[in-house]
Amino acid sequence: MKKILILLFVGIAMVSCNTAKQAGGKNLIKLSGKVEKLGMTTFQYGTHTLQVDSKTYALRSSKVDLNTYVDKEVTLKGTKVDGYPVENGPELIEVVEITSK
Known part of the structure; x- marks a missing residue:
């Protein structure tokens, strides 16, 4: 019984570490x-778009007011949202930081 509990604890700890590693910026991109x-x-997703050369990205953010940056050249950091693109649409980025050029 002790061995099973120890293995269960180790397994839970390993899963927690992997999740934290992903959340810690593994998928962070800069555009x-x-x-x-x-x-x-x-x-039908996102609130704004970002044009990078000939590629379009859909944007959304719960941390940044993207309306402040409309029609401006910016550099942003964000994470790709799982499950996107949908039906030939663009990738969806959750913006966490943005600055004007």
């Missing part, structure tokens, strides 16, 4: 481009 308000699109 630079022009922020635009989301208009009519074929996809």
Whole structure:
């Protein structure tokens, strides 16, 4: 019984460490481009877009007011949201930090 409890504890500790590692910035990306308000699109997610060269990213943020940066060149940091892109839409980025160029 002791061996089972020890193995169970070790297994839980390992899962917790892996989750923290992912949340600690493993998927953090940095992008630079022009922020635009989301208009009519074929996809239905995000509140804004970021144009980087010829690639478009959908953006959302619970930490940053993206409206402040509309029509501005910015550099942002964020994480890719799991489950996106959907139906040929762009990748969805959860913005955690943004600065104007």
